[in-house]
Structures are given as structure tokens and as C-alpha cells.
């Protein structure tokens with residue numbers, strides 16, 4: 001959610017002002033539904049001597065943005081003129097003053113900015129070195145991009161594909177944390193008066209400023225002097241005019257943090273189209289009003305509003321519980337209060353995040369992501385996927401109807417996308433693995449139980465973000481027993497190819513497994529795969545077997561692991577519930593069966609979790625419960641969570657060639673449950689993150 005937009009001065013040209021506004025709006029939509037990510041957009045900014053149309057600093061990368069007032073058919077290349085043909089008119093697209101083309105202009109600006117970004121200490125030299133550039137056309141454009149695929153730092157797009165292109169900017173050296181953003185605001189001397197409040201989540205600044213200066217004394221705020229009356233929203237005050245809701249009740253003194261919080265809630269109401277009023281109570285520094293039924297105060301502010309009809313919408317949007325009482329909805333918001341409220345007195349200064357904590361955060365797998373906007377639009381608006389997590393039918397999907405598949409598409413597809421995207425994105429960030437894959441001309445992927453294909457689209461998106469040379473040579477072989485799911489997957493796959501300009505190839509086969517076998521591959525000439533993926537399917541097979549197919553994780557791997565290429569990786573992932581007929585949960589079964597298989601098959605080794613890679617072959621714990629939580633945001637849901645258990649397995653020789661160093665640290669396989677083999681180590685790393693140190 002946190003987006004901060006700065007503009008030190010307005011642009012001279014109308015088209016620049018328009019493009020700035022459009023990009024801000026797109027960024028606002030992008031970051032509103034992504035609470036764990038941070039982004040700073042600075043428009044019309046002089047960085048040293050370089051005049052930039054914009055610069056974007058996000059968690060995973062930094063990009064200089066050039067605005068171009070063109071559209072139509074555009075040809076872009078390193079050498080020669082860039083041409084636009086629009087409404088019968090042919091024009092040369094200039095790259096600033098002189099005879100530069102936009103490529104040269106972008107290169108000059110990028111080279112000039114890099115040393116400044118590192119000398120100011122805003123970025124590390126490595127991060128600055130990976131600075132990207134985006135050339136964004138103001139009007140709709142079809143771009144023939146002839147720039148060599150080896151030039152990875154430059155992205156050329158129009159406003160329609162701006163967010164998708166921005167999402168693809170990711171640098172292995174960049175994993176900016178909250179404190180990095182604090183430092184960047186400080187080192188780039190971003191003045192609060194330059195903030196474009198309309199687009200910014202200004203409420204985060206109070207934390208940033210508090211942590212940079214740490215001088216704010218808590219302000220005494222007298223609230224509810226008349227002994228905690230519930231807020232009274234008179235009928236007439238729930239106005240049907242179109243203005244923003246009225247802010248805090250007048251008799252409440254406010255400090256800066258409340259002002260910024262009020263502005264944040266105004267933005268939320270306006271984003272949701274709510275015209276009613278709200279009141280905000282500072283429950284961190286004051287007693288909780290007695291009319292509040294929930295005794296669990298989770299956050300510093302209590303928000304109350306008479307807009308009961310928007311309860312669900314607010315809940316979905318904010319992803320936090322919203323309560324209802326006597327015609328009022330209310331919820332806790334703002335900075336979380338970790339301790340019991342009773343122990344938080346009015347004069348307690350908020351705790352600073354200390355350095356070891358943030359080091360730990362860097363050692364954790366990134367587990368949240370967001371659907372690319374093309375995919376979000378396609379599954380909800382065009383295919384009419386529906387979000388409905390209460391749907392009870394989704395333990396068995398083999399016989400799902402077309403309508404069930406649309407609910408699966410709108411609800412569970414994004415979760416499978418997120419699991420797979422985050423897991424593979426981490427794998428591809430390992431230099432030794434990356435260079436190995438980079439040497440390949442083509443990739444072959446096998447998906448067993450592909451369903452509507454969320455797992456495969458997640459994998460493909462991670463591939464595109466991390467590599468450039470597979471654009472023409474990705475082959476996906478997908479097997480599933482449900483014809484409706486396969487046909488939805490085909491549509492999503494086709495749209496993926498069009499939207500990302502990737503001409504990958506899909507081969508599908510409808511097969512119902514009754515015991516695993518490689519017969520399903522017999523129609524295809526390919527017999528070895530760089531990725532073998534099975535997400536949330538083996539558990540269904542176990543459940544449907546009522547005790548006869550309990551060994552399915554073992555059977556699956558025994559059957560398909562030999563189909564891996566020398567450097568192939570197998571991804572087995574499942575939900576963490578349990579089948580009705582067993583007292584064991586799926587993670588118990590997965591751990592026991594795959595450890596057993598690894599003891600028997602000395603050609604293969606687990607890559608992730610790291611502790612199972614190291615200790616799995618000697619681990620005899622038949623009740624090891626593992627779980628990792630991923631979250632995905634999209635237009636229907638913010639931070640939708642999914643708990644899974646998974647393993648990555650590869651050939652032993654290959655795993656050893658990757659040169660991964662085993663961190664001698666404690667590893668938690670499930671919410672603080674430490675793998676007993678690592679219990680005696682000091683420090684802690686995330687066993688799900690490759691490259692942890």
C-alpha cells in the first residue's frame with residue numbers, strides 16, 4: 001500500500017502533466033492492493049545535474065522514467081531514429097535536445113544518475129549499478145522493439161502496459177526494506193512540501209520521520225471527555241453529496257499522526273466510493289471506548305462510521321476485521337499495537353525497529369506478491385472468475401463444473417500463482433542457478449494436475465522477470481483430468497503470451513490418474529523436463545483414495561523425478577489441511593514420504609527447505625509439520641493468504657554444483673517450530689529462502 005509521490009515543481013508541458021497524473025493513478029491502483037510493498041515516485045526531479053521526468057524506487061528495483069508524447073506504431077532501436085506513425089503522420093521521436101534518439105537519451109541519463117544515487121548513500125553502488133530505465137509513451141502504442149535482448153536495463157512501453165513493465169523490473173541486489181526507504185527519503189532530501197497527497201499514503205511518513213529524527217513526544221489527546229459515549233452519527237450527517245467524508249469530530253485535538261491518518265482514511269473512503277462520515281479515536285494513548293465490544297485492540301486507531309452497507313467492502317479492501325454494532329461499523333487501524341493495551345501507557349515512545357530484526361527480514365523469503373494487471377483484468381473481467389473463499393467444494397476439483405472452475409479461477413488461481421511466483425523468483429535469484437539456466441536456449445516444463453494453471457503462470461512470470469532469452473522457446477506440457485480447467489488454462493496461457501509478448505507453446509492432455517505413471521507423456525516427443533510442477537493435486541489424489549493412495553507424494557516423485565533434465569527442478573506443493581480418513585496432515589505425509597524417498601534414491605536431493613536438504617536423509621521424524629504462508633493481492637482481495645507445504649527437488653550432482661553454503665543457523669519450518677537438527681545453532685534463517693546466510 002505505501003506509495004509516496006513527490007513532485008518538487010510542476011512540469012512545463014501539458015502532456016507531461018497529463019502523463020504524470022496518469023502514471024500516479026496507475027501506481028496508486030497498483031500499490032493500494034499491495035500492503036507489503038513500498039514505492040516512491042518522484043516527478044520532474046533534478047538528480048545532480050540530470051533533469052528527470054521521473055524516478056521510481058520500489059522494493060525490488062529503481063528506474064528512471066522518460067515521458068514521451070507519442071503513440072501509434074513505434075519502432076525503437078539502439079541506432080538510428082525512433083519512428084512513430086500515428087493517424088497517417090510519420091514523426092521522428094526525439095531523445096531530448098540535440099540529435100539523440102530516446103535510447104541514447106536514456107543511456108546518458110542513466111549513466112549520469114548512477115554515481116549520484118550511490119554517492120548520496122541513497123542506494124548501494126551495486127543497487128545503483130543496476131538502475132533501470134523506462135521510456136513510457138503517453139498515447140496507446142504498438143511498439144516494435146528492435147533493441148537487443150541483451151540490453152536488460154531498458155523497458156519501452158505505453159501507459160497501458162506501464163505497471164506490468166514496472167513489475168518486471170527486479171534486481172537481485174535490490175531488496176529494499178522499510179529502513180532503506182527512510183534513508184532514501186533522507187538522502188535524496190525529499191521535502192514533505194513536495195508530496196502529492198492525493199496519491200501518497202502519507203500516513204507512513206509519520207513513522208519514517210519518527211524513526212529518522214525520533215524526537216516526537218507523545219501528544220496528550222483528550223478524547224471522549226464525557227465518559228466514552230458511542231459516536232452519534234445523525235441521519236442528516238450521512239450526506240448524499242459527493243464530497244469526501246468529514247474528518248475527525250471537531251472537539252478532538254489532533255496531532256500530526258492523526259492528521260495523516262485522517263487523510264489516509266479519506267483516501268480509503270474515496271477509493272471505495274463511500275460518501276459517509278467517520279470518526280477516529282486514538283486508542284493507543286487513551287482508554288478504549290466502552291461501547292467497543294472487542295477487547296482485543298490491535299492497532300493505534302479505532303475508526304467508526306455509520307456506513308454499515310460498506311462493511312464487507314471495507315473488510316476486503318483493508319484485509320482486517322470490521323465489526324458492526326448499533327448501526328455503526330468500526331475497526332482498528334494504523335500502527336499495530338503489539339503489547340496488551342493496558343501495558344501501553346500514554347507516554348510510551350513507539351519502539352524503533354532494530355538492526356538485527358531487519359537483517360532477519362532480509363533473510364526471509366519474499367512471500368507476498370500481486371497479480372499482474374493484465375492477468376487480474378483477464379481472469380475477473382473477461383473470463384468472469386469469481387472470488388469466493390467460502391465455497392465448500394474445492395477439496396476435490398477433478399469433477400468440477402465450468403462454474404466451479406470460475407470460482408477456482410477467481411479465488412485459488414491467484415494463490416497458486418503467488419506460491420509459485422515467489423518460490424521460483426527466489427530460485428532464479430541464485431547466481432549459480434541463474435547462470436546455468438541462462439545458458440539454455442529453450443525450457444521444457446511439465447505440469448501434473450495443472451488445473452487452471454496458476455502455478456504455471458507464476459513460474460512463467462518469474463522466468464520472464466529474471467531472464468531475457470527464453471522469449472521464443474518455452475514449452476509447457478500440462479496434464480489434468482478436468483476438461484473445463486484445461487480450457488480455462490489454455491485461454492489464460494494464450495493471453496499470457498500476448499500480454500508479455502512471449503511466444504511460449506502449450507500442449508495439454510486430459511488424463512485421469514489412477515496411480516501415477518508416465519503414460520500420459522507418451523504422445524509427446526519430449527521426455528525430459530527442466531521443471532516438473534505439481535501444485536495442490538497430490539493431496540486431492542490422497543483424499544479421493546480414502547486410504548488407498550496415501551503414499552502418493554512418494555509415488556509421484558518416484559515416477560516423475562527420473563524425467564528431470566540434469567539441471568531440472570521438481571516443485572511439489574500442497575495445502576496444509578488433512579484428508580478426512582487420516583489423522584495425518586498433508587505436510588506430515590509429504591515430509592515422511594519424501595525423506596524416505598531421498599534415502600532410497602541417492603541420485604536426487606531436496607533443495608528447499610534447506611534443513612531438509614541437509615538433514616532430510618537422516619531425519620526419521622514421521623510427524624514433521626511444515627508450513628509457509630504466501631499472500632497475493634488483486635482487484636478482489638488485498639493480501640489473500642494461502643498456507644502451503646512444499647519441496648524443491650533436483651539431481652544431487654546438480655544441487656552440489658550450485659555451491660550453496662549451508663547456514664549453520666536455526667531454521668523454523670512452521671511459525672517458530674525449529675527443525676530439531678538445527679536447534680543447537682545460533683541465529684536464525686528462513687529454511688525456505690535459498691541464499692540465506
Ligand SMILES: C[S@@+](CC[C@H](N)C(=O)[O-])C[C@H]1O[C@@H](n2cnc3c(N)ncnc32)[C@H](O)[C@@H]1O
Nearest residue numbers: 397398416449450451481482512513535536537
Ligand atoms: C486444487 S487443483 C490445483 C490446480 C493447479 N495446479 C493449482 O495449483 O492451482 C487440483 C487439480 O488436480 C486435478 N486432479 C485431481 N485429481 C486428479 C486425478 N486423479 N487425475 C487427474 N487430475 C486430477 C483436478 O482436476 C484439479 O485441476
